[in-house]
Amino acid sequence: MKILLHICCGPCAIMPVHILLTEGHSITGYFYNPNIHPLAEYLKRRDGAMEVAAKYGIPVIWADDYDTAAWLRMVRDKEQERCPLCWKLRLDKCFEQARDNGFDAFTTTLLYSRYQNHEKIRQLADLPRANRKKNPAFHYSDFRINWREGINISKKLGIYRQQYCGCIFSENERYAKALEK
Numbered sequence: 001m002k003i004l005l006h007i008c009c010g011p012c013a014i015m016p017v018h019i020l021l022t023e024g025h026s027i028t029g030y031f032y033n034p035n036i037h038p039l040a041e042y043l044k045r046r047d048g049a050m051e052v053a054a055k056y057g058i059p060v061i062w063a064d065d066y067d068t069a070a071w072l073r074m075v076r077d078k079e080q081e082r083c084p085l086c087w088k089l090r091l092d093k094c095f096e097q098a099r100d101n102g103f104d105a106f107t108t109t110l111l112y113s114r115y116q117n118h119e120k121i122r123q124l125a126d127l128p129r130a131n132r133k134k135n136p137a138f139h140y141s142d143f144r145i146n147w148r149e150g151i152n153i154s155k156k157l158g159i160y161r162q163q164y165c166g167c168i169f170s171e172n173e174r175y176a177k178a179l180e181k
Contacts, residue, residue, distance in 0.1 A: 002026045003139055004101070006094040006108035007060070008033055008166065010048025010159040013109045015150035016143045017056045020107075028103070029053050029060035032093045034071040035086045036166040042066055048160040055157065061097060071167075079169055083117070086167065088124045091138075095125070098136040105139040112143040112150060115165065 003020060007013045007029045020027050031049050036042040046062075053060045074089065075082040091108060098106035108125075110116045118140075125138035143150075154161055164174035 001104040001139070002028075002102070004028050004030050004061075004094060004098040004103040004106040004136070006030050006032065006090055006106065006110070007049045007052075008090075008109050009045040009162060010050075010052040011150065011154035011161050012112045013049055013052045014153050014157075014159075015146040016107070016109050016112055016141070017052065017058060019141065019143060019146065021056065021058075027058050028101075029058055030063065030094050030097050030106075031060055032063035032065075032090055032097075033166060034065070034067050034089075037068055037168040037171060039066065039068070041162065041166070041171075042068075044160045045162060045166075051157070051159055061101075063093065063097075075167075075169075082167065082169060083165075084120055084124060087116075087121050088127070091121070091125045095136065095138075099134075103136045105137045107139040107141065109143070111141060112147070114144055114147060118142065 003025045005016060005020065005027050013029065017027060029049065031046060033042065036045055049060065075085055078085060087110060094106045094108065110121055111118060122140055164170045
């Protein structure tokens with residue numbers, strides 16, 4: 001199958017890329033992540049994704065229309081629902097790229113993370129895809145089974161490893177304990 005893989009960062013891309021290539025799929029990456037804050041963090045993650053793509057020899061569509069202000073407006077007053085809104089935005093953009101560029105399917109490296117809600121991601125990925133004959137399908141795979149292996153490879157390769165999911169809210173949650181000290 002020809003699959004478009006949404007990539008959130010380099011470390012999370014390693015095992016999905018490896019598994020999909022091992023299964024014989026043709027993969028193109030898609031980097032679209034307006035949620036990542038700040039811009040310096042976005043650039044580090046983009047660079048990590050570039051390193052992984054180069055290592056595995058896969059092409060990537062770089063959607064560098066970094067509009068974090070629009071993302072913040074989307075989640076304004078919806079901080080508790082921000083993750084599903086964020087997943088849906090990125091899945092919808094990946095689906096559109098897959099549809100417009102003749103891919104058989106699309107998927108996401110979010111499925112590598114132990115911290116993401118796989119069932120909700122699956123549900124959101126299937127929402128606007130009513131006409132299966134013309135539209136790419138969502139390719140679900142539980143990439144978490146190789147969690148430790150992916151971490152070890154990313155460390156061995158020296159790929160930048162982030163400390164929070166990406167948005168300003170997850171960054172605050174990650175480092176909030178420092179305020180208590």
